[in-house]
Amino acid sequence: MxxxxxxxxxxxxxxxxxxxxxxxxxxxxxxxxxxxCHNCTVVVNTLRRTVELYQQEEPDAMPEAVHQRLLHRLQLDDFLHEG
Ligand SMILES: [Zn+2]
Structure with a gap:
């Protein structure tokens, strides 16, 4: 469903x-x-991995603007409207 x-x-x-x-x-x-919900699980895992990778490179902090850009890059909207 x-x-x-x-x-x-x-x-x-x-x-x-x-x-x-x-x-x-x-x-x-x-x-x-x-x-x-498999779809959302994939999104969470992808987002977590992306954030982790980013934090390894920039251990100090993740500025909110960057955070938002990451979310956009994951194209959650497109993902949700697939199939
Ligand atoms: Zn879901």
């Missing part, structure tokens, strides 16, 4: 989730969703 509205809601919080700053309840909802 496709539930893209739900996916988009959760993915909007992904940046915070990967940072570990997401509200506990949302965090739980996201993790529950991930267990049943």
């Amino acid at each position: 496709k539930n893209k509205g739900h996916c988009e809601d959760l993915l909007a919080s992904l940046s915070d989730y990967v940072d570990g700053t997401l509200d506990g309840q949302l965090c739980e909802a996201l993790e529950q969703h991930l267990q049943s």
Whole structure:
């Protein structure tokens, strides 16, 4: 069953989730969703890996602008509207 509205809601919080700053309840909802949604799991894994790679090169901090650019580069919108 496709539930893209739900996916988009959760993915909007992904940046915070990967940072570990997401509200506990949302965090739980996201993790529950991930267990049943392969698409979102792929997005989370990709985002995590991208952030980790970036932090290895720039260990001090990730400026918010860069963070946003990373999210854009992952083209979450395109991803969500596939198939
Ligand atoms: Zn999903």
